[in-house]
Amino acid sequence: MEAPASWRIGDVRVTRIVDMADFTITPQFLFDIEIETVLAQDWMQPHFATATGELLVSVHAFIVEADGRRILVDTCLGNDKQRHTEAWNMRQGTFLQDLAAAGFPPETIDTVICTHLHVDHVGWNTRLENGRWIPSFPNARYLFGRIEWDHWRHELEEEQRLSEAGDDHAAQLLQVGMVMGDSVLPIIDAGLHQLVEVDHEITPGVWLEPTPGHTPGHVSVHIRSGGQEAIITGDMVHHPLQCAFPELGAHVDWSSTMSGETRRDFFGRNADRPILILGTHFPTPTAGWLVSHGSSWRISLTPPA
Ligand SMILES: [Zn+2]
Structure with a gap:
């Protein structure tokens, strides 16, 4: 196996473990936007757009x-889970083996943090064993x-x-019980x-910061060590395209308005500074720097001067 991508931020090391490797989607899958708008942002090719x-x-x-400490940020999709999205249904991936091969056997993870409780961020919280969902990281605190x-919890009550x-x-449209039932409630039941x-x-040197909008309690993860800084976005930003259009919400946002306000504020505060942005859904190379670009921003693969 190829060594996973990793980054140093002072004394902190961040390693990426992939559950579903780089794939393409139409812009309309996530956003209310046309192909031409994507093509006009020529900085996105070849890494972020085709x-x-x-x-x-x-x-x-x-x-x-x-x-x-060994802190796992977001747990992707998981295996054996019934999902409405075909590509996510009953997956049989090698995430836990890849994690172990990279030097992180599941029992050595001491902390799991879910930036939010969506299906693609809680999946590996649990795995199926003898017909039961058990915690994949038995020695971890799940935050x-x-x-x-x-x-x-309220959505779950509403669904019931x-x-x-x-x-x-x-x-069924709420689709809450299914995800909570196999990926969140078993963790709570296990205490x-x-x-x-x-x-x-x-x-x-590692703390959460509120980035609400995609979901009400969404957080990003801020890292600071030895005078260096990085931020793991979570789904505060789904794709680098949103740097050019901060108000461009994703269809799956809880509040498009709030997510836009959060991005504009975040980009304004962190652009043109030596802060590595680690995008939770950014394709390879996954990390970059926010830099000014006309009246908005873009992701640069080299740090700001
Ligand atoms: Zn996501």
Whole structure:
């Protein structure tokens, strides 16, 4: 196996473990936008978009090694899970083996943080064993945002209420019970979870920062060590294209307006600074720097001067 991509931020090492390697989607899959708009952003080729205007994306996790800790940020899709999206249904990937091969056997992970509780960020929280969902990382504390969990708990109650009222169609549309049932509730049942605030410090130099909009309690992960800095975006930004159009929300955003405000604020604060941006769905090379580009921003693969 090829060594996974990794980055140094002072004394901290971040390693990318891929669950679903770089693939293309149409811009319309995520955004209300045309191919021409993608092609006009010529800085996106060849890494972030194809010559025909399709977007490149990836599903991966980051391991943050800091202070003797092994922190897994987002747990991707998982295996054996029933999902409505065909490519995500009943997957049989090698994520846990790849993690171990990279030097991180699952039992050595001490912290799991889900930037939010969507299907592609909680999947490997659990794995199927003898027909039961068990924690994939038995020695880890799983950090879930308190605001985020409150939101999904209410969605779950709403789904149950609809279902009990006989409105199965409406209940199914929410799709909450399925994901929570196989990837979040088993962690809570096992007592491995810890509800945290949106500015929670995981260890000195690694902390959460609130980036709401995609979901109500969405967080990004900020790293600072030895005078260097990096930020793991989560789905605050899905694709580098959004740097050029900060207000461009994804179809799957809980609040498109809030996610746009969050991005504009984030880009304004972090652009043209030596802060490595690690994109949770950014395709290879996955990391870059935010730089000014006309009246908005773009991702550069070289640090700002
Ligand atoms: Zn996602």
